[in-house]
Amino acid sequence: MSYLFPPVTPVGLPVSGTDDVYPVRRVYCVGRNYAAHAREMGFDPDREPPFFFCKPNDPESVVPVHAGETITLPYPPQTSNYHYEVELVVAIGKAGKDIPAARAAEHIFGYAVGLDMTRRDLQMKMREMGRPWEIGKAFDYSAPVGVLHPLAGSGELNAGEIVLDVDGEVRQHSDLTHLIWSVAEIISNLSSLFVLQPGDLIFTGTPEGVGAVKPGQTMAARVGNLEPISVKVA
Structure with missing residues (x-):
């Protein structure tokens, strides 16, 4: 038996301090996980169970951003309101289901800065x-992700600034302590719905200040001491 055509090679994200790459398996995203962002989207940010959506994991969707580079994203078709959302991305390194929040860190490989375009x-x-959100969230080049920083070297990341600039002007600015559901709680909840596996990415939600970006503008995103990312829209 042979494949009718070559299977897609997994996206490999750069890992800080090594030449190894992290193969992406699935991409999960948490919706409305900062109270102020929930309000700006017209919702009451109570602590109902978190909800999730997914992005594709193929090379046309997940875009690695290496240290020191500015990548270019094409302005997507069929939209006139193309938004940035800066997020902390958590990379899973150990399989698990029904993971207690107190043991969630055991399943984290590391962290990166990401954009949920x-x-x-x-x-x-x-x-x-x-109707489902796919055409708004799961399009080509919708998930730029920066360098992964292994938890083994950085420790758990539960606090720190999360910031996005457009052409040098701050548009989003908050702190990870403002997450409605913490990283550990997200992992615990998500693992009750899916068996998490090494290679899974979790976009943990964006703070307030989301807005449109136009061709020619450059976004700079950072979270805590993680490697920042720079993305220009073409």
Whole structure:
């Protein structure tokens, strides 16, 4: 038996301090996990169970951003409201299901800075119609991710600034302590719905200040002491 055509090679994310790459298996995202962002999107940020959506894991969707480089993203089709969302990305390194929050760190490989790029007008249209968000969230080049920093070297990351600039102007600025659901709680909840595996990425939510970006503008995103990322829109 042979494949009819070559299977897709997994996306490999750079790992700080090594030439190894982290192969991406699945991409999970947490919706509305900062109270102020939930309010700006028109929702009451109570502590109901977190909800999740997914992005594709293929090379056309997950875009590695190496240290010191500025990558270029093409402005996506069928939108006139292309939004940035800076997020802490958690990379899973050990399989597990029904993981207690107190043991969640045992399953973390490391952390990175990510952007959950969004066709906001399409997302809102689907939301109003009660339909899935895929066309607003799961399009080509929708998930730039920076260098992964292993937990073994950095320790758990539960606090720190999360910031996004557009052409040098601060647009998003908060702290990881403002997450409604902590990283450990996210992992615990998500692992009750899916068996987590090495290679899984979790985008943990974005703070307030989301907005549109246009061709020619450059986004700079950072979280704590992680390697920042720089992304220009073409």
